[in-house]
Amino acid sequence: MSDKKPYIVYLSNWLFGFFFSFLFVWVLSFFFCDTVHTFSYSTEIETWVRPPGSIHRHRSEGWGDVWFGRMDVIGEADISLIKTPSVVIWGDSHMEALQIEQKNRMPQVLTDMFRADNINTFSAFGVGMSGESIADYYLKIPRYEKVAEIKAHYIIICDISDALPDQSTAAHAVYLSEPAYRIVDTKKVPDHINIRKFLRKFELDFLWASAVSILKDTKLRFMPGPFDSDKNVIDDGYPLSVNEPLNFILHSLRHKTEKPIIFVYCPHLPAIKDNTVTFENKEHDSVDVFKNLCFKNGIGFIDMTNEFCSNYKETGKFPRGFQNSLVSQGHFNRDGHRIIAKAIYKNILSTKIIPNAVYTN
Amino acid sequence: MRFIQTEFYLFFFLLLICLYIFSDNNRIRKSILIFANYYFYAYWDWRFLGLIIITSFSDYTVGKALSKSNSTSFRKLLITISILINLCILAGFKYCNFFIHSLNLILEPFNFDLSTLPIILPLGISFYTFRTLTYTIDVYRKKIEPCSNFLDYAIFVSFFPTMVAGPIVRASELLPQLQCTTALKYIHILYGLKLFVVGAFLKIFVADGLAPFTNTVFDNIAVFSSLTIWLASLSYSIQLYSDFAGYSMMAIGISKAMGYDIPKNFDFPYLSTSISEFWKRWHITLSNWVRDYIYISLGGNRKGKIRTYSNLIFSMILCGLWHGAAWTFAFWGFYHGVALVINHVWRLIPKHRNVDKEVITPLKELSSHFITLLTVIVGWVFFRADGFGNALIAVNKMFYPVSGVVWYYPFSIFIILSFIIIHFIKSSRVGDCLDIPIKAWYAPAFLFCMIWLCLVFGPKEFTPFIYSQF
Numbered sequence: 001m002s003d004k005k006p007y008i009v010y011l012s013n014w015l016f017g018f019f020f021s022f023l024f025v026w027v028l029s030f031f032f033c034d035t036v037h038t039f040s041y042s043t044e045i046e047t048w049v050r051p052p053g054s055i056h057r058h059r060s061e062g063w064g065d066v067w068f069g070r071m072d073v074i075g076e077a078d079i080s081l082i083k084t085p086s087v088v089i090w091g092d093s094h095m096e097a098l099q100i101e102q103k104n105r106m107p108q109v110l111t112d113m114f115r116a117d118n119i120n121t122f123s124a125f126g127v128g129m130s131g132e133s134i135a136d137y138y139l140k141i142p143r144y145e146k147v148a149e150i151k152a153h154y155i156i157i158c159d160i161s162d163a164l165p166d167q168s169t170a171a172h173a174v175y176l177s178e179p180a181y182r183i184v185d186t187k188k189v190p191d192h193i194n195i196r197k198f199l200r201k202f203e204l205d206f207l208w209a210s211a212v213s214i215l216k217d218t219k220l221r222f223m224p225g226p227f228d229s230d231k232n233v234i235d236d237g238y239p240l241s242v243n244e245p246l247n248f249i250l251h252s253l254r255h256k257t258e259k260p261i262i263f264v265y266c267p268h269l270p271a272i273k274d275n276t277v278t279f280e281n282k283e284h285d286s287v288d289v290f291k292n293l294c295f296k297n298g299i300g301f302i303d304m305t306n307e308f309c310s311n312y313k314e315t316g317k318f319p320r321g322f323q324n325s326l327v328s329q330g331h332f333n334r335d336g337h338r339i340i341a342k343a344i345y346k347n348i349l350s351t352k353i354i355p356n357a358v359y360t361n
Numbered sequence: 362m363r364f365i366q367t368e369f370y371l372f373f374f375l376l377l378i379c380l381y382i383f384s385d386n387n388r389i390r391k392s393i394l395i396f397a398n399y400y401f402y403a404y405w406d407w408r409f410l411g412l413i414i415i416t417s418f419s420d421y422t423v424g425k426a427l428s429k430s431n432s433t434s435f436r437k438l439l440i441t442i443s444i445l446i447n448l449c450i451l452a453g454f455k456y457c458n459f460f461i462h463s464l465n466l467i468l469e470p471f472n473f474d475l476s477t478l479p480i481i482l483p484l485g486i487s488f489y490t491f492r493t494l495t496y497t498i499d500v501y502r503k504k505i506e507p508c509s510n511f512l513d514y515a516i517f518v519s520f521f522p523t524m525v526a527g528p529i530v531r532a533s534e535l536l537p538q539l540q541c542t543t544a545l546k547y548i549h550i551l552y553g554l555k556l557f558v559v560g561a562f563l564k565i566f567v568a569d570g571l572a573p574f575t576n577t578v579f580d581n582i583a584v585f586s587s588l589t590i591w592l593a594s595l596s597y598s599i600q601l602y603s604d605f606a607g608y609s610m611m612a613i614g615i616s617k618a619m620g621y622d623i624p625k626n627f628d629f630p631y632l633s634t635s636i637s638e639f640w641k642r643w644h645i646t647l648s649n650w651v652r653d654y655i656y657i658s659l660g661g662n663r664k665g666k667i668r669t670y671s672n673l674i675f676s677m678i679l680c681g682l683w684h685g686a687a688w689t690f691a692f693w694g695f696y697h698g699v700a701l702v703i704n705h706v707w708r709l710i711p712k713h714r715n716v717d718k719e720v721i722t723p724l725k726e727l728s729s730h731f732i733t734l735l736t737v738i739v740g741w742v743f744f745r746a747d748g749f750g751n752a753l754i755a756v757n758k759m760f761y762p763v764s765g766v767v768w769y770y771p772f773s774i775f776i777i778l779s780f781i782i783i784h785f786i787k788s789s790r791v792g793d794c795l796d797i798p799i800k801a802w803y804a805p806a807f808l809f810c811m812i813w814l815c816l817v818f819g820p821k822e823f824t825p826f827i828y829s830q831f
């Protein structure tokens with residue numbers, strides 16, 4: 001160095017810089033960083049859940065703060081204390097809906113609709129976790145029915161392929177096709193539980209985004225290229241015949257409960273694609289197969305395609321996407337939740353799940 | 362290999378250690394450097410290393426032959442061979458399918474249809490071709506002495522910091538530095554680190570943060586409302602600048618840490634008050650290259666006004682085509698050429714001629730900024746849009762408001778406001794404060810903050826450098 005400052009001065013500058021920046025990003029993370037999910041084991045539903053009372057802040061898509069109650073139910077402290085019969089809305093991250101505030105989530109909107117029509121003897125709550133599938137609902141439905149008085153199960157499904165076996169993204173229970181069709185409870189432990197707990201305890205959630213999630217996904221390569229990055233991609237295409245596997249899982253699900261089960265199919269429509277807003281569903285054929293199999297197995301089916309498309313045509317609003325993420329893509333926004341809640345409400349009344357109720361919304 | 366990946370950090374750390382150990386022995390140092398250069402390139406695709414070696418060898422040989430010959434005609438033949446070899450390689454890889462596609466369009470009425478070829482565009486070919494051309498042309502013009510050591514020349518052609526996306530370093534700038542021993546210095550490493558971190562911040566936090574918004578809007582331009590397109594156009598202007606200036610800063614920083622100086626490539630281009638000033642601040646090494654090796658070679662401003670203007674437009678069209686093999690790039694070049702001509706004509710009007718010497722009123726300055734910025738932003742629409750049709754839709758929507766999907770990306774608004782504030786500070790009296798001295802006590806805090814912001818809020822998926830595709 002050209003000037004004569006002792007090295008200890010430079011060292012202290014760098015140490016100060018590090019601590020200042022750490023403090024800076026720590027403060028910033030309280031406003032703009034997602035919290036880390038922590039998990040505790042629930043003996044009631046025999047799986048890992050978000051600890052009751054824990055709060056999740058979501059900023060990477062949408063803007064939501066939600067809290068978890070007993071048995072992983074968002075915004076409901078204890079479902080066993082709900083005095084009225086309920087409908088449950090099941091789903092994956094679309095039902096989990098961390099992206100919006102509690103009051104705008106579909107179970108709350110549905111409950112508000114009941115109250116607006118003076119139906120005070122009925123409630124709704126939602127159960128959902130990212131990565132869950134029908135295999136999980138198959139295992140969980142009887143466990144929840146033991147705790148709460150459930151009148152009907154509505155299951156949100158966004159891709160028919162999610163109902164097929166051997167999904168590469170299955171996170172919890174899995175639906176396998178070999179050696180025979182079967183549903184297996186993997187009892188998988190969420191990754192890095194202790195690190196998650198530590199980071200959450202000290203509000204160091206930003207370290208999860210910046211370090212842990214990067215490190216755990218980093219695979220080093222030092223060999224010269226070309227590197228075929230596509231060779232590990234698993235083809236998730238439909239098998240030649242979807243009837244048999246779909247029928248198996250629907251049949252199994254139907255025999256898990258005596259309560260009505262209704263699938264709510266929510267396609268990724270309308271969507272901005274190829275310089276236009278598309279209303280065309282490429283899953284159309286498999287949706288028909290799925291719907292027919294649902295009816296065959298005594299399961300209801302609501303197709304949200306028309307509701308989503310007509311809402312866009314009337315208001316110009318998409319059911320998915322947020323201003324801070326990709327518009328028309330991703331999870332349901334406030335409008336999406338409202339439209340689905342409305343469709344479920346109509347179905348509840350039309351199928352007389354609530355006797356003598358009249359639709360006025 | 363990308364500058365922003367763990368493998369690169371390890372590679373560069375090892376390289377610095379090796380260069381430090383052998384800092385007294387320039388020969389070993391250079392051997393390490395050539396190995397590092399070739400490894401860096403081979404990491405992407407080792408098969409294209411041959412192309413660099415062929416280019417290096419042919420131009421080195423031409424340079425040698427040029428120095429030995431006094432015959433004008435033979436020297437002309439040699440330089441023609443050198444230019445042809447380089448341009449044929451560039452044309453073959455970069456423009457072949459463009460020519461085929463254009464030919465198909467022309468001959469469509471005659472049912473003529475040639476299929477395009479499955480050609481991989483070699484990484485950084487536009488940059489190293491222009492770099493190596495500076496050598497042979499400068500030797501031909503007797504501006505520099507030919508390189509006497511092939512190793513030096515091979516390092517110059519394949520110099521890894523500038524390999525992928527510039528700056529376009531000239532032989533006269535880098536070769537002399539390779540010939541002398543350069544010891545690693547702590548202060549150089551610190552200065553290099555600072556530039557690298559600021560560049561990475563511009564790339565990861567700013568450019569990659571804006572990419573999802575601009576990509577979606579420009580890929581679906583017909584769907585969005587006028588205001589959204591304006592926001593996307595402004596965002597793209599910032600994204601492109603941050604992406605490319607970020608890369609350039611990282612390249613300069615890496616070179617500096619190794620003890621080599623390479624010229625700066627950007628100087629707050631959006632503060633320009635005219636298009637000619639813009640090209641003195643944007644991609645400086647390319648605009649200087651175009652000026653020295655195309656515009657001046659065509660006659661520059663020595664052959665009358667009409668010829669000057671046509672030279673300007675032609676040079677800019679070539680500059681546009683250098684960026685990409687598409688007619689939108691050619692049009693973008695033409696557009697800037699015309700803007701430069703208008704700027705020249707404007708300056709010829711007597712009352713505007715001495716504008717630089719007059720006291721410029723704030724209103725005049727503001728309107729100059731505004732017109733220049735508007736011209737540049739509209740130009741970027743052609744640069745970014747996928748085809749003429751989409752570019753025209755975008756420009757039409759920008760100037761004739763229409764409804765459509767409304768999307769006000771909050772991050773984009775934040776970045777635009779931040780850029781306005783930073784540019785305002787830069788153009789004020791306290792503008793120098795933006796250049797943080799690396800020895801200042803607060804400099805590490807700034808750098809660490811930038812690193813944290815990239816790590817925590819930067820997108821998890823890397824978007825390739827825009828200019829690396831050229």
